[in-house]
Structures are given as C-alpha cells and as structure tokens.
Amino acid sequence: ALYICVPPYAHGPAEFAAVEAGVPFFVEKPLATDLRTAEEIAERVAEAGLATATGYHWRYLDTVRVARELLAGREAGLVHCYWLDRVAPPWWWVDRALSGGQVVEQATHVLDLARLLLGEVEHAYAAAVRHAGNAFATRIDDATVATLRFASGAIGTLASTCLLPCKHRAGLQVFADGLALDISESELVTHAGEDLRHLPADQQAAKTRADRAFIDAVQGRAADIRAPYAEALRTHRLGCAIAASVAEGRPVTLEEEP
Numbered sequence: 001a002l003y004i005c006v007p008p009y010a011h012g013p014a015e016f017a018a019v020e021a022g023v024p025f026f027v028e029k030p031l032a033t034d035l036r037t038a039e040e041i042a043e044r045v046a047e048a049g050l051a052t053a054t055g056y057h058w059r060y061l062d063t064v065r066v067a068r069e070l071l072a073g074r075e076a077g078l079v080h081c082y083w084l085d086r087v088a089p090p091w092w093w094v095d096r097a098l099s100g101g102q103v104v105e106q107a108t109h110v111l112d113l114a115r116l117l118l119g120e121v122e123h124a125y126a127a128a129v130r131h132a133g134n135a136f137a138t139r140i141d142d143a144t145v146a147t148l149r150f151a152s153g154a155i156g157t158l159a160s161t162c163l164l165p166c167k168h169r170a171g172l173q174v175f176a177d178g179l180a181l182d183i184s185e186s187e188l189v190t191h192a193g194e195d196l197r198h199l200p201a202d203q204q205a206a207k208t209r210a211d212r213a214f215i216d217a218v219q220g221r222a223a224d225i226r227a228p229y230a231e232a233l234r235t236h237r238l239g240c241a242i243a244a245s246v247a248e249g250r251p252v253t254l255e256e257e258p
Contacts, residue, residue: 001214002014002024002025003025004018006028007092007099008030008033008105009092011030011033011038011041015044015045019045019050024050026052026055026211026214027053027054027055029108029109030100030104032100033097033104034100035236035237039233042229042230051217051218051225051228053210053214054227054231056108056232056235057203057210058112059116059206060205060206060209061203061206063183063188063199063201064113064183067181067190070181070192071174071176074178074179076118076152076154076175076176077175078154078155079117079157079172079174079175080157080159080173081114081159081171082110082158082160083106083107083109083110083159083160085102085106085161085162085168087162094139095140101141101243102141102161103239107144108236109185110172111235111242112232112235115234115238117174118150118152118154120234120254121149121150121156124148124241124245124252125245125252126144126145126146126243126245127245127246127249128141128142140162141246142162142163143162144159144160145158145159146242179191179192185203186201188201209224210226213226237255
C-alpha cells in the first residue's frame with residue numbers, strides 16, 4: 001500500500017503509478033490543483049478496482065456522527081461554512097497555481113462536511129477579493145464568499161479568508177427544523193429549543209480512525225472507509241466549481257455524474 005502526501009501541484013504521477021502497479025493508496029487532500037487531473041485518476045482507479053482512501057478525516061469525528069444522527073429525519077435548510085485563518089506556512093500555499101487556492105486546499109474540509117450532511121450542491125456562485133497591499137495579492141485571494149444551492153433545496157454559504165495573523169475559526173453551522181448545530185474540529189455545539197450542549201471532539205482519534213480504516217481495507221478486513229477517491233472527487237468538484245465561479249464571474253452548475 002502507499003500513502004501519497006505530496007503538495008497539491010504534485011498529484012498525478014504517484015497516483016497513476018500506483019494504479020498501474022495495482023497498489024492501494026491513501027491520498028492527502030486536495031486531490032489536485034485542478035479538476036481534470038483528479039477526474040482522470042478517479043477513472044483509472046475505478047477501472048482498476050483499487051481500494052483508496054483520502055484525508056477527509058473530519059468525517060471520522062465522533063461529533064460528526066452525532067450531528068448526522070440529530071439531523072436524521074429533519075429538513076436542513078441552511079448551512080454556513082467558514083474557514084477564517086492566516087496564510088498557511090508551506091511556500092507553495094500562496095500560489096494558486098501550486099496550491100489550488102484556499103478554498104480548494106483548505107476550506108475543502110468544511111465543504112466536504114456540508115455535502116455529507118446536506119447532500120450534493122447543484123449550483124455555486126462566488127466572488128473573491130485581493131488587496132493591493134497584500135504581498136501575496138498577485139498569487140492568491142485574500143477572501144472568498146460563495147453561495148450554494150443544494151439538490152435538496154437547501155441553501156448555503158462559504159466564507160474563507162487568509163488575512164488574519166492566526167487561525168480564528170473553521171467549521172460550519174447547520175440549521176434544520178428546530179435544531180442548530182455548530183461543528184468544528186474541536187467540538188459540536190447543539191441547540192434545540194432551550195437545550196444547549198457542548199460536545200468535545202477528538203481530532204487525533206479521527207485521524208487515527210481514517211488511517212485504521214485504510215489499513216483494514218488493505219489487509220482484507222471489514223473497513224470503514226468514509227471518503228474513498230470517488231467520494232472525495234465530489235468534494236473536489238465543488239471546490240473547483242467555486243474557484244471557477246470566481247475566475248469567470250458567473251454562477252457555475254455542477255455536472256451530474258454519468
């Protein structure tokens with residue numbers, strides 16, 4: 001088996017080599033800086049029937065399981081996703097051509113949970129800003145906002161920025177019939193009527209579960225892989241659609257899978 005932990009711009013050769021050799025692989029997110037590379041990898045993985053897993057470890061948080069249970073049978077109408085942070089340390093992060101940009105590389109975690117909890121997004125419209133005084137202005141956006149329309153009829157927003165000196169917050173808020181959820185990597189806050197609860201989340205345990213599931217699959221045991229490559233591709237499509245909307249200045253419709 002193989003773990004592929006390369007910068008976003010370097011995806012492709014390792015995955016293609018793994019498929020050619022018939023080697024199962026775990027790949028870090030994002031899947032690529034672009035959509036075409038990830039789509040081609042997904043096609044070859046499907047043809048080969050390989051076991052794969054991806055680094056969307058938020059799906060393995062116990063608090064996300066609780067959130068899904070609380071939402072079962074309720075109609076979620078609104079989600080607000082946010083990633084409000086600083087410029088990430090890696091040298092390649094500040095160049096969209098190398099990282100894919102903040103939405104594709106970083107906020108992809110909260111977009112993934114939005115899909116998990118509310119279903120697929122049909123339409124996305126986004127705008128971004130770059131300040132002239134920002135040393136990275138020619139290479140990466142300072143802030144991005146997006147509106148999302150889900151197939152279920154729910155609506156959502158995404159707000160991301162890297163203008164801050166340190167991480168402010170990252171997560172999402174979900175509003176359903178009689179229920180509000182505030183989900184982050186560190187806790188779940190539930191608000192139903194007068195009942196307000198704070199449930200801590202174990203980030204390290206979630207990462208360990210993601211690794212364990214992949215290893216179990218490789219060793220032929222029952223495995224709980226929650227984000228195989230094909231599933232992660234759906235999240236990557238959403239991030240790329242938001243980036244395309246920013247670049248083209250228009251709403252983008254996500255294509256239905258054949």
